[in-house]
Amino acid sequence: MQEDSLEIGGLTFASRLFTGTGKYSDDSVIPGVCEASGSQVITVALRRVDLEADTGNVMDFIPRHMQLLPNTSGARDADEAVRIARLARAMGCGDWVKIEVISDNKYLLPDGYETAKATEILAGEGFVVLPYVNADLYVARSLVDAGAAAVMPLGAPIGTNRGLKTKEMVRILIEEIDVPVVVDAGIGRPSEACEAMEMGADAVLVNTAIATADDPVMMARAFGRAVRAGREAYLSGPGARHGHAVASSPLTGFLDGE
Numbered sequence: 001m002q003e004d005s006l007e008i009g010g011l012t013f014a015s016r017l018f019t020g021t022g023k024y025s026d027d028s029v030i031p032g033v034c035e036a037s038g039s040q041v042i043t044v045a046l047r048r049v050d051l052e053a054d055t056g057n058v059m060d061f062i063p064r065h066m067q068l069l070p071n072t073s074g075a076r077d078a079d080e081a082v083r084i085a086r087l088a089r090a091m092g093c094g095d096w097v098k099i100e101v102i103s104d105n106k107y108l109l110p111d112g113y114e115t116a117k118a119t120e121i122l123a124g125e126g127f128v129v130l131p132y133v134n135a136d137l138y139v140a141r142s143l144v145d146a147g148a149a150a151v152m153p154l155g156a157p158i159g160t161n162r163g164l165k166t167k168e169m170v171r172i173l174i175e176e177i178d179v180p181v182v183v184d185a186g187i188g189r190p191s192e193a194c195e196a197m198e199m200g201a202d203a204v205l206v207n208t209a210i211a212t213a214d215d216p217v218m219m220a221r222a223f224g225r226a227v228r229a230g231r232e233a234y235l236s237g238p239g240a241r242h243g244h245a246v247a248s249s250p251l252t253g254f255l256d257g258e
Contacts, residue, residue, distance in 0.1 A: 004231065004235060006180065008130070008149050009095075009128030009149045011067060013041065013067070014038075014040065015037075015041075015224070016203040016227050016228075016231055017038065017193070017205075017223055017224055017227040018039060018041040018042070018069070018203055018204065018206070019033060019034065019037055019039040019041070019042050019063065019220065020043045020044070020205065020207025020208075020210075020211070021044045021207075022045065022211060023159075023207065024211045029100050029217065030042075030061040030062060031061055031062075031219075032074070032216075032217040033210060033216055033217055034062075034066060034220075035218040036217045036218070037223055038224040039220075040065070040066060040067055041067045041203075042066045042068065043070070043207070044058055044059070044062065044069070044070055044071065044186070045071055045073040045074070046070050046072070046073075046091075054216055059184065068093055068096065069096050069097070069098050069149055070084075070088040070093045070094075070096070070102050071097070071098035071099065071100050072084040072098070072101065072118075073100050073102075074100075075099060075100060075102070077100065077103065077114045078101060078114040078115070081114070081116055081118040081122075082118050082121050085099070085118075085127060086125075088098060095126060095127050096127070096130070097128070097130070097133060098130045098131070098152065099118050099122070099131040100132045101114040101115045102116060105229075108157055108158045109154075110132050110134060112134060115131045115133055115139075115143070116139070118131075119143050119146040119148050120147060123147025123148065124147065128149045129146075129147060129149055130148065130150045130151075130182065131143050132154070133151060133152065133154070135153035135166040135169035135170045135173060136153075137169075137172050137176055140153070140173050144177060146179065148179060149179060149180075150179050150181070150182050151177060151181055151182070152210070153170050153179075153181065153184065154168070154186055155183050155187050155192070155196065156185065156188075157185065158185045158208075159185075160188070160208075161208060162186050162188060163187060163192040164186070164195055165186065167195075170199065170201065174199060174200045175200075180203065181202050182203040182204065182205055183196040183205070185205070185207060187204060187206050190222045190226035191226065193206060193226045194230035194233075195230065196227040196230065197226075197227055197229075197230025197233070197234060198234050203227075205208045209223070
């Protein structure tokens with residue numbers, strides 16, 4: 001297979017698995033997860049970062065080779081998301097930002113209108129914006145028009161490990177959106193990540209499923225392999241599906257010659 005890399009925001013990545021930093025029982029596990037998974041992009045909530053803490057913080061455990069993707073977790077509208085992104089940049093976290101605007105505390109579903117507003121502002125300021133959204137074609141198009149470098153539709157509600165419940169809607173985004181589609185939230189098993197990649201998703205972001213596993217490092221390795229397998233399956237051009245049985249070998253010309 002020819003070299004196959006992911007390009008976002010002018011950077012090129014060999015891995016198509018993004019990982020996170022939340023929900024680990026101990027942040028010291030994070031370096032092992034990064035190594036085992038092969039991930040090169042990692043997201044972190046800015047509210048968890050305290051560069052002046054005497055006891056250390058999550059940033060101490062993120063390998064230096066990782067592309068940092070600060071997220072605006074906790075933002076309830078566009079203004080809050082923009083302030084958090086600007087603060088992350090001022091703190092030295094770079095120009096990449098994952099926009100999360102959520103005012104719904106029960107289902108934690110993203111607000112597409114406020115997300116688009118924040119995306120337009122930050123893209124105009126030179127940020128590489130990756131917005132987290134519902135799997136909605138019209139919202140995704142508005143985000144691309146606003147300057148998003150990629151779109152990140154949810155597979156299922158955040159932290160549920162329920163899998164690719166928005167599969168058909170994500171498939172539409174893959175077919176219609178011209179920027180990378182990164183499936184984010186809800187993926188709970190490596191097989192589900194593989195399925196998303198087989199559909200043609202450009203990448204997946206997995207946090208809860210890895211962080212809450214009995215063995216996060218082993219689970220991270222499994223997700224890394226599943227993502228690679230799914231991508232290779234997609235690139236190989238899977239055979240057509242049929243509504244009836246189709247023999248793989250001729251059914252005539254053997255035994256009695258019939």
